[in-house]
Amino acid sequence: MPSIASTSQIAPLASASKPLPLTTSTEGLQAIADKHITKGLGRLRDHVFKEGKGLRVLTTDNRKLLDFTSGIGVTSLGHAHPDVTAAIIAQAQSIIHVQCAIGLSEPYVQLVESLLTMMPDPSLDSFFFWNSGSEAIEAAIKVSRTKTKRNNIIVMQGGYHGRTSGAAALTRSKTSFFKGTGPLMPCVYTTPFPYWHAMGLPKETSEDVLVEQAILGLDNLLQQQTAPEDTAAIFLEPVIGEGGYVPTPHKYIKYLREICDKYGIILVVDEIQTGFCRTGKTFAIEHSNVKPDLMVFAKGFANGMPISGIVTRSEIMSCMQPGSLGGTYSGNVVACAAALATTRYMRTHDILGHVNERSEQIFKGLREIQADTENGGWMIEEVRGQGLMIAIEFKDPNSKLTRNHTRGEQVKLPGNINKLVQDECYDRNLLTLTTSIYPVLRLIPALILSSDEIDEMLSIMKESIKQVAKNIQGK
Numbered sequence: 001m002p003s004i005a006s007t008s009q010i011a012p013l014a015s016a017s018k019p020l021p022l023t024t025s026t027e028g029l030q031a032i033a034d035k036h037i038t039k040g041l042g043r044l045r046d047h048v049f050k051e052g053k054g055l056r057v058l059t060t061d062n063r064k065l066l067d068f069t070s071g072i073g074v075t076s077l078g079h080a081h082p083d084v085t086a087a088i089i090a091q092a093q094s095i096i097h098v099q100c101a102i103g104l105s106e107p108y109v110q111l112v113e114s115l116l117t118m119m120p121d122p123s124l125d126s127f128f129f130w131n132s133g134s135e136a137i138e139a140a141i142k143v144s145r146t147k148t149k150r151n152n153i154i155v156m157q158g159g160y161h162g163r164t165s166g167a168a169a170l171t172r173s174k175t176s177f178f179k180g181t182g183p184l185m186p187c188v189y190t191t192p193f194p195y196w197h198a199m200g201l202p203k204e205t206s207e208d209v210l211v212e213q214a215i216l217g218l219d220n221l222l223q224q225q226t227a228p229e230d231t232a233a234i235f236l237e238p239v240i241g242e243g244g245y246v247p248t249p250h251k252y253i254k255y256l257r258e259i260c261d262k263y264g265i266i267l268v269v270d271e272i273q274t275g276f277c278r279t280g281k282t283f284a285i286e287h288s289n290v291k292p293d294l295m296v297f298a299k300g301f302a303n304g305m306p307i308s309g310i311v312t313r314s315e316i317m318s319c320m321q322p323g324s325l326g327g328t329y330s331g332n333v334v335a336c337a338a339a340l341a342t343t344r345y346m347r348t349h350d351i352l353g354h355v356n357e358r359s360e361q362i363f364k365g366l367r368e369i370q371a372d373t374e375n376g377g378w379m380i381e382e383v384r385g386q387g388l389m390i391a392i393e394f395k396d397p398n399s400k401l402t403r404n405h406t407r408g409e410q411v412k413l414p415g416n417i418n419k420l421v422q423d424e425c426y427d428r429n430l431l432t433l434t435t436s437i438y439p440v441l442r443l444i445p446a447l448i449l450s451s452d453e454i455d456e457m458l459s460i461m462k463e464s465i466k467q468v469a470k471n472i473q474g475k
């Protein structure tokens, strides 16, 4: 194989002998961030991450945190997984950017080969890679509209699809993602999602009733607001993420499939958070045995490198004209190499068995905490989720459905128990996330976590919940 070498001969500036004195102290970094980085970013804390290995993160002020966020479902094999890191280094030393409109690269095409073996259905055989989840959602909108020659899109109440303009227009989990930025992309319609709290129904409501209500809402929508013949796509998260970690009932997914088949609507399944073994199947949609027409993925399949994608049937993708999809960094070769290493690991290890076992352990532990009513369990309304997407919904004084509790009228509930528990966890060096407009705390750890790490998390969670309950009860 012929070798190539760089012939760069640019002389360094004389001033380069005095390098820019870059800041390293925690306080200094925080001060610069405070002054020069947009306030539009919400941040859990102003801590500065320095190092990450597995589920451990080290901050510049030497705090060692147990990470149950995995950067919102991204570092699925843990921080700095050796196989992925090695693949990134090797690729960066070989070629670092292959622009997709200029040429192909080995990792890009091999990633397609790897992904083809993981698809929930062999009909999903035509890919496009982009960088972020939101961008992939934009691509899904474009393909659905181009294929069907229809404009309208149906989304779920509480659904989240991202923050870029089109993706934000599809988002229904919180107004903060688009407040004050309208008009958003038109032609988006919202259908009820079968989640008891969002439907204003008691938690004990049977799944059948919730699904019936959701079906009624969708049927009405298709008769009153968007005719099936005008509807390009229905977007669905198999487990609503930013909407509160609520798995979609299979009966409802099957109904969506029927409606899409009947009217030629494209069923777009957003697996950005749920995909790549997160829920105990390679893709969460597999729990329902429903075939998506188009699937969107990102996050967990490159273990930290920014890459996303869509996949659909060739027959659908073939509507796209050359140049209609693309982007400078689309399918970056280093990100592809990282994704190839991550998916290789997933294909060659019993990661699904591991996720299911660890999931059971977490659910069992959290339900024990919930049952321990003397130590704060009374504040918990529900423990739910799927695989390693697990949430605790706490009681809420602002909700007529969840404000009742067993501690007597003198005990006044705050409206943010999830955040109070999150703070207590943080004080004990456990990183967690909140989600949705309800007081929900969520756990989305790396898939490779150990039983001991779960025990450690449960012990911190137990203490934290106990402490918050004590504070609320004033004792």
Ligand SMILES: Cc1ncc(COP(=O)(O)O)c(C=O)c1O
Residues within 6 Å of the ligand: 072, 132, 133, 134, 135, 137, 160, 161, 162, 163, 237, 241, 242, 270, 271, 272, 273, 274, 298
């Ligand atoms: C289900 C879902 N869709 C879309 C997105 C947007 O992805 P990104 O933040 O990479 O743009 C996310 C991100 O959290 C998500 O969870």
